[in-house]
Amino acid sequence: MKHLLIVCNTPSENTRLLAQQCVAGAEDTDIDAVTTLFKTPLEATADDVIRADGIIIGTTENFGAMSGLIKDFFERIYYPCLEIKQGLPYALYIRAGLDGTGTQVGVEKIITGLRWREIHAPVLLKGDYTDHFAAQTRELGLYMAAGLDNGIF
Numbered sequence: 001m002k003h004l005l006i007v008c009n010t011p012s013e014n015t016r017l018l019a020q021q022c023v024a025g026a027e028d029t030d031i032d033a034v035t036t037l038f039k040t041p042l043e044a045t046a047d048d049v050i051r052a053d054g055i056i057i058g059t060t061e062n063f064g065a066m067s068g069l070i071k072d073f074f075e076r077i078y079y080p081c082l083e084i085k086q087g088l089p090y091a092l093y094i095r096a097g098l099d100g101t102g103t104q105v106g107v108e109k110i111i112t113g114l115r116w117r118e119i120h121a122p123v124l125l126k127g128d129y130t131d132h133f134a135a136q137t138r139e140l141g142l143y144m145a146a147g148l149d150n151g152i153f
Ligand SMILES: Cc1cc2nc3c(=O)[nH]c(=O)nc-3n(C[C@H](O)[C@H](O)[C@H](O)COP(=O)(O)O)c2cc1C
Pocket: 012, 013, 014, 015, 060, 061, 062, 063, 064, 065, 095, 096, 097, 098, 099, 100, 129
């Protein structure tokens, strides 16, 4: 059994829906051998990351950067995971009112340090909220889980 960890900050109804759909995609009935663990950034620990075979991070963009909660998560898990989780398959989605690039650059700097392996281009969900955003996070969850399930990642 593989373990997929999904860590998202969800400060609004829309972002709760995005996280929910990401988890729903990962738990698709076609997925046989992957268990999905959803945690808020405050709940998620270094041990959760150490146990994971793949990770999806979802963050809002606040003040031109990743949310403070996601930054706190990275600050807590960085050194405990640095040596032992290199190559961890990861994917990122960003919900931004307008932009999202500052968040992408900031997260990618940390990921470069951690040496995790990007398995999908960052999913940038910017502008007025549309239902298509939740479809994209669902697809991302399914993509990651299917790759773990099939031994591709
Ligand atoms: C304090 C604060 C700062 C924000 N700063 C930015 C920002 O710098 N760039 C941006 O694109 N959106 C910004 N936003 C918008 C949020 O990214 C957006 O409200 C959040 O992703 C929730 O999306 P929703 O409105 O669809 O629920 C900010 C929101 C808040 C509350």
